[in-house]
Amino acid sequence: MVKLFSRRRRQRRGSTILVIGLGRFGSAVAESLMHMGHEVLGADADMQLVESMADKLTQTVQIDSTNINALRQLGVCDFEAAVVGIGTDMEASVLTTMALVDLGMNVIWAKANNARHGRILERTGAHHVIYPEARMGERVAHIIAGKMIDYIEFDEDFALVKTRAPAILHDRTLADSDIRKSHGVTVVGLKSPHASFTYAQADTVVRRDDLLIVSGRIEDVERFAALK
Numbered sequence: 001m002v003k004l005f006s007r008r009r010r011q012r013r014g015s016t017i018l019v020i021g022l023g024r025f026g027s028a029v030a031e032s033l034m035h036m037g038h039e040v041l042g043a044d045a046d047m048q049l050v051e052s053m054a055d056k057l058t059q060t061v062q063i064d065s066t067n068i069n070a071l072r073q074l075g076v077c078d079f080e081a082a083v084v085g086i087g088t089d090m091e092a093s094v095l096t097t098m099a100l101v102d103l104g105m106n107v108i109w110a111k112a113n114n115a116r117h118g119r120i121l122e123r124t125g126a127h128h129v130i131y132p133e134a135r136m137g138e139r140v141a142h143i144i145a146g147k148m149i150d151y152i153e154f155d156e157d158f159a160l161v162k163t164r165a166p167a168i169l170h171d172r173t174l175a176d177s178d179i180r181k182s183h184g185v186t187v188v189g190l191k192s193p194h195a196s197f198t199y200a201q202a203d204t205v206v207r208r209d210d211l212l213i214v215s216g217r218i219e220d221v222e223r224f225a226a227l228k
Helices: 026-034 045-054 068-074 089-103 115-124 132-145 179-183 218-225
Strands: 002-007 016-020 037-046 060-062 080-086 106-113 129-132 150-155 158-164 185-193 210-215
Touching: 016 026, 026 037, 026 080, 037 045, 037 106, 068 089, 080 089, 089 106, 089 115, 115 129, 158 218, 179 185, 179 218, 185 218, 210 218
Parallel strands: 016 037, 016 080, 037 060, 080 106, 106 129
Antiparallel strands: 002 060, 150 158, 158 210, 185 210
C-alpha cells in the first residue's frame, strides 16, 4: 500500500509532475518546480527523505519505484511528466525508468551519472537524459579559465555568458560599437549597478561598471569576455 504525505494545496497554475529520487538533485528540481507553480509529487524509498520534503512539495510518498505495481497504484500516468533523479543506484534508476515506460508515461526526464548510464537510459526509453555533474563541471571550468562571471552552454557550439563590459564599449551605444559585426556576439541584456537587468536595445549605452549578458558561438563569447 502506498502512503502519501500531503500539504495544503495551492491553486494549481502549472503541470503535475512526479519526481522520483529526493536526493540533492531531485529535491532541488522538485522545489524549483513548486516555486514555478507546478504540483509536485516527490517519491523516494528513504522515509527520512520523504518526511523531510513533506512540507515543501504538494505530496510525498515512500515507494519502491522499481516495482511497477507500486507505480501503477500511485497512478503515475495521471502526471504530465516524470523526473527520475536517482543517482547512486544505477540499477534502480534504469528499472524505474523502464517501469515508467511500460506504464505509458509520456515524458520522462532521467538523470545520468556518466555516458554509459545515459546510453542505457536512452535505450530503456527515457525521452530526455540529463548529465548535471558533467554540465556543472563544464560550466565551472569555463568560468575558471576565462573572464566570465557565469556561463551556460546551450548547444555544442553556442553559449550565453555574463561578463563585465570591456573598455571598447564604455560610454557607447550598442549600435555604435556594432560588436555583433566586429566580435560575432550579441548583447542580450545589461545590468547597471543598483539596477535590474534590462533587455539590450540598439540605443542602449554601456557604462564602465555594467554587467552584460552576451550570446554567441562559444569561441566568440570566450574571446569577447577576455577583453579588458
